Amino acid sequence: MTFTGDPNSAPVLPTAEEAAVAKISSRALESHLQNHPSGESLKLILNEKEGKTIDIPAAALPLLLAILQQTSSGNTVKLIPLTKELDIWQVATILNVDREYVWQLLDDGEIPYKMVQSCRRIRYEDVMKYKKQDYDKRSKILDELVAESEALGLYD
Structure with a gap:
């Protein structure tokens, strides 16, 4: 897999x-992550003779593993960074909803935002907080439905 350095290239x-090579590397990295769940960074040797190394932060390791796994399957990967502040389209993608629904969430005050010129900007943390709250709310409702079904003898 060749990266040209041009973010617009295919x-x-x-x-x-x-x-x-990616298959061997992914297995080694996966083993490391399973044996070191505490989130240790890794040191990558760039040039053994010259002793050149770089540290790879623990937060990047699961992403690196996913890239290696896809590469080992013959697939290519394109990264799309998520910034600290997102636009409507990015939020819609994260929540797996359409843009109109995101606008409604913002208008209803479900997710805070700020205006930058004429665009709404939403903090990543706020989107993830909403997503977790929504998941928890849905899980609670499902648990209540299951309990009600059991009480009525409809659930085995």
């Missing part, structure tokens, strides 16, 4: 050799 499929 991702390139990995060669068979790159996929094989």
Whole structure:
């Protein structure tokens, strides 16, 4: 898999050799993550003779693992960064809803936002907080439905 450095270029499929290397690397990284769940960073050796290394932060390791797993399957990966402040389209993608629904959530005060010129900007943390609250609310409702069904003898 070749990265051209140009963010507008199309991702390139990995060669068979790159996929094989990615498979070995993904297995090693997966093993490391299973054995070190505390979130340790990794040191990557760039040049063993010169002793050049870089640290890869723990937060990046699950993403790196996913990239290696996709590469090992012969797939390519394109990263789309999520900034601290999101636009309506990004929020809709995260929540898996349409833009109109996001506008309604914002208008109803369900998710706070700020105006930057004529655009609404929503903090990533606020979107994830809403998503968790919505999930918890839905889970509670489902638990209540199951309990009611059991009480009525409709659920085995």
